[in-house]
Amino acid sequence: MPQIMYREAVRDAMAEEMRRDPRVFVMGEDVAIYGGAYGATQGLVEEFGEERVRDTAISEQAIAGAATGAAMCGMRPVAEIMYVDFMTLAMDQFVNQAAKNRYMFGGKTTVPMVLRTEGGAGRSIAAHHSQSLEAWFCHAPGVFVVMPATPYDAKGLLKTCIRDDNPILFIEHKMLYKEKGEVPEEEYLIPLGEAALRRAGGDVTLVGYSRMALLAEEAGRALAEEGVEAEVIDLRCLKPLDVDAILNSVRKTGRLVLCSEGYQEANFVCEIMAKVQEFAFDDLDAPIERVCALNCPVPMSPVLEKEAVPSTEKIVAAAKRTLARQR
Amino acid sequence: MGKTQRKRKAPAAKKVGGKGAEKPPAKATGAKTAKKAAPKGAKKTLTNKEKIDLLRRMMEIRGFEDKVFELLGRNILQGASHVYAGQEAVAVGACSAMTERDYATSAHRGHGHCLALGGDLNLMMAELCGKATGYCKGRGGSMHIADVRNRNLGATGIVGGNLPVATGAGLAIQMQGKTGVCLCFFGDGASNEGTFHESLNMAGKWKLPVIYICENNKYGMSVSIERACAVTDICGRAGCYGMMGAKVDGQKVLEVREAVLEAIERARRGDGPTLIEAVTYRYRGHSRSDPRVYRTKQEEEYWQQRDPITLFRDELIGQKLLTNKAFEKLQAEVDSGIAAAERFAVEESPYPDPSEVLDDVYCGWVETDKGLVRIETKG
Numbered sequence: 001m002p003q004i005m006y007r008e009a010v011r012d013a014m015a016e017e018m019r020r021d022p023r024v025f026v027m028g029e030d031v032a033i034y035g036g037a038y039g040a041t042q043g044l045v046e047e048f049g050e051e052r053v054r055d056t057a058i059s060e061q062a063i064a065g066a067a068t069g070a071a072m073c074g075m076r077p078v079a080e081i082m083y084v085d086f087m088t089l090a091m092d093q094f095v096n097q098a099a100k101n102r103y104m105f106g107g108k109t110t111v112p113m114v115l116r117t118e119g120g121a122g123r124s125i126a127a128h129h130s131q132s133l134e135a136w137f138c139h140a141p142g143v144f145v146v147m148p149a150t151p152y153d154a155k156g157l158l159k160t161c162i163r164d165d166n167p168i169l170f171i172e173h174k175m176l177y178k179e180k181g182e183v184p185e186e187e188y189l190i191p192l193g194e195a196a197l198r199r200a201g202g203d204v205t206l207v208g209y210s211r212m213a214l215l216a217e218e219a220g221r222a223l224a225e226e227g228v229e230a231e232v233i234d235l236r237c238l239k240p241l242d243v244d245a246i247l248n249s250v251r252k253t254g255r256l257v258l259c260s261e262g263y264q265e266a267n268f269v270c271e272i273m274a275k276v277q278e279f280a281f282d283d284l285d286a287p288i289e290r291v292c293a294l295n296c297p298v299p300m301s302p303v304l305e306k307e308a309v310p311s312t313e314k315i316v317a318a319a320k321r322t323l324a325r326q327r
Numbered sequence: 328m329g330k331t332q333r334k335r336k337a338p339a340a341k342k343v344g345g346k347g348a349e350k351p352p353a354k355a356t357g358a359k360t361a362k363k364a365a366p367k368g369a370k371k372t373l374t375n376k377e378k379i380d381l382l383r384r385m386m387e388i389r390g391f392e393d394k395v396f397e398l399l400g401r402n403i404l405q406g407a408s409h410v411y412a413g414q415e416a417v418a419v420g421a422c423s424a425m426t427e428r429d430y431a432t433s434a435h436r437g438h439g440h441c442l443a444l445g446g447d448l449n450l451m452m453a454e455l456c457g458k459a460t461g462y463c464k465g466r467g468g469s470m471h472i473a474d475v476r477n478r479n480l481g482a483t484g485i486v487g488g489n490l491p492v493a494t495g496a497g498l499a500i501q502m503q504g505k506t507g508v509c510l511c512f513f514g515d516g517a518s519n520e521g522t523f524h525e526s527l528n529m530a531g532k533w534k535l536p537v538i539y540i541c542e543n544n545k546y547g548m549s550v551s552i553e554r555a556c557a558v559t560d561i562c563g564r565a566g567c568y569g570m571m572g573a574k575v576d577g578q579k580v581l582e583v584r585e586a587v588l589e590a591i592e593r594a595r596r597g598d599g600p601t602l603i604e605a606v607t608y609r610y611r612g613h614s615r616s617d618p619r620v621y622r623t624k625q626e627e628e629y630w631q632q633r634d635p636i637t638l639f640r641d642e643l644i645g646q647k648l649l650t651n652k653a654f655e656k657l658q659a660e661v662d663s664g665i666a667a668a669e670r671f672a673v674e675e676s677p678y679p680d681p682s683e684v685l686d687d688v689y690c691g692w693v694e695t696d697k698g699l700v701r702i703e704t705k706g
Contacts, residue, residue, distance in 0.1 A: 025502065051502065057532065062525035065491020066498050069509075072480055073430065073499035093522075096485050097492055105473035105481055106463035107687030141688050165690035193692075193699065240692055240699035279697065 007177035009151035010040040013158035027054035028080030037082045038177045064090035068098040071113040084119035098167040099142030110165040118172040121309045127297035132261040135268040137169045144168040145238040147210040151181035156190030173211045193240030201229030205249040208259035209235040219315035247280045254285030255322040264292035286325035289318040375648045385415035388439045390665040399615045408469040411439035413610035416635035418443035420583030428507035430478045430496045432489040435470045437482035444479050452672035460676040487520030494526040497535035508536040508594045516547025518561050531568035534599035538590045541604045548613045549621040562604035570600045577607030578635040
């Protein structure tokens with residue numbers, strides 16, 4: 001199977017869907033000639049032209065809102081917001097207009113749009129370009145939030161998102177664009193709301209998404225060297241969430257570590273904690289651990305940045321804490 | 328347009344290709360930004376009957392809004408309703424220039440737009456009452472009425488929130504190679520939102536077929552335009568975005584209609600958007616609880632003397648197109664329509680079933696105790 005980069009997988013997903021469906025188009029800041037700030041739209045304008053691959057002004061509200069209006073009028077926009085931090089500027093259009101129009105208007109419209117963006121720390125570009133704000137959007141009824149960790153998932157999920165009739169925030173990770181992974185040449189789709197089992201094990205469950213799923217997998221390998229078999233689940237989608245995948249694993253292991261790059265307070269994993277205590281309370285052998293970003297703006301200095309966000313070591317340590325608890 | 332438009336069943340928006348997500352359309356949309364041969368627009372001249380219909384529609388909006396205000400006062404209507412009384416000529420004049428190809432978006436003071444677009448009094452009143460029979464099954468209420476299948480892309484409770492959406496509608500029309508336009512109604516308050524700048528810049532740059540209609544009713548809630556704007560000439564901003572601007576007397580229905588007809592023609596030719604500033608006045612306060620301490624009685628009286636319905640009625644009587652007797656008959660018909668709408672909404676319509684509260688949040692998925700679960704939907 002060919003190995004391609006995450007950013008190529010994202011690009012290929014859009015290209016395939018644009019070939020398949022003339023309603024699909026791409027717009028955003030620097031997506032055409034430049035090929036996207038992280039190169040995820042490279043080559044699209046050459047193939048599809050400036051009509052369907054549109055460089056916009058630096059206008060996040062207009063990008064998100066125009067995608068909403070175009071989607072309501074029969075198009076399938078894939079709009080790029082360069083950083084999830086800039087979603088703050090597009091917030092009203094996405095969570096008030098796109099997210100709510102179907103419900104508010106009595107179910108008589110659909111808003112089939114994808115906002116692609118990227119988040120995460122790791123490049124020392126500080127607090128306006130390094131955040132993980134997915135929890136904000138999970139809090140908005142009416143939208144889906146999808147966060148792939150691998151090239152395979154990025155491609156299969158983005159294709160599904162483009163064909164879906166809901167407004168979707170597709171959050172890539174800036175540190176993964178150059179990561180390679182196996183992606184089949186033949187077409188495939190990944191259904192929304194299905195987690196991926198990255199590693200099977202019976203001692204403790206590690207749940208992550210986006211780059212944190214990869215770190216959890218690494219932590220799983222490290223734990224294995226010490227004789228602990230961790231089960232690692234990559235959520236892939238936060239909304240819709242594969243609750244059963246988590247519950248089934250917890251029922252087996254009795255111990256749960258949740259990993260997220262978002263700030264710890266009111267992190268999306270808090271919702272998972274609520275669901276687990278609601279549906280699998282008796283299966284837990286230890287309090288649930290969470291490994292999240294510290295509650296401070298992501299700092300620039302590499303030393304501080306590293307300290308502020310989760311690491312494999314922190315996940316291993318959390319796993320050990322849960323394992324140390326006797327029932 | 329009034330009654331004729333109201334009866335008209337606009338066809339559902341023709342999408343490029345099939346509706347289902349799984350079936351891609353066979354034919355490509357293709358780029359169609361080149362100038363088009365002028366397609367047939369709305370009729371330029373109105374028959375006598377059509378003029379009377381414009382008057383009737385304005386009277387219906389006034390009657391509707393007076394009834395809404397009354398029902399709010401009696402606590403029969405819950406929630407907030409921002410009434411449109413005084414501004415009727417803008418919505419009716421502008422919407423009379425539309426054809427079945429065209430879309431519109433509206434704002435928080437949007438009852439007038441919905442009715443001018445051919446909205447049904449009964450469904451409107453039912454929606455305001457939160458009834459299951461309303462346009463949006465009672466989920467939207469006063470500030471969120473839409474009728475997307477009939478090209479009304481909806482109102483919004485966020486000031487300026489509809490400008491990017493209307494811009495996107497224009498983008499879709501252009502990319503689909505169609506000749507429609509999108510009318511975008513907003514107030515002077517919204518002209519100071521960032522969405523105004525971003526949207527008009529995008530539409531101006533891409534020559535999108537959007538008609539931005541700023542209803543300058545002098546106040547954003549309580550703050551007058553003089554106290555809010557560095558430069559109060561809103562339509563003067565059009566040039567900054569490479570589009571035509573026009574300032575019209577928003578109390579004169581035919582003047583608004585003419586300006587919008589011209590703007591629509593320009594947009595259909597591929598010559599891009601227009602910013603129209605219609606100067607008008609809202610008779611009531613911002614909302615029912617507004618004591619209107621920020622404006623004077625004299626100012627209110629001045630505008631009452633420039634009432635859009637009276638002005639047009641007198642014009643029609645002066646032209647011998649209407650008699651006082653015919654006007655009285657018209658008023659009686661309108662009143663009975665409003666009374667019927669009240670009856671339909673308040674007495675005859677049921678509230679939504681509480682079990683439906685989670686319907687239609689998502690397409691194809693439904694919220695359960697455990698989270699979202701996939702369901703079969705029609706989309």
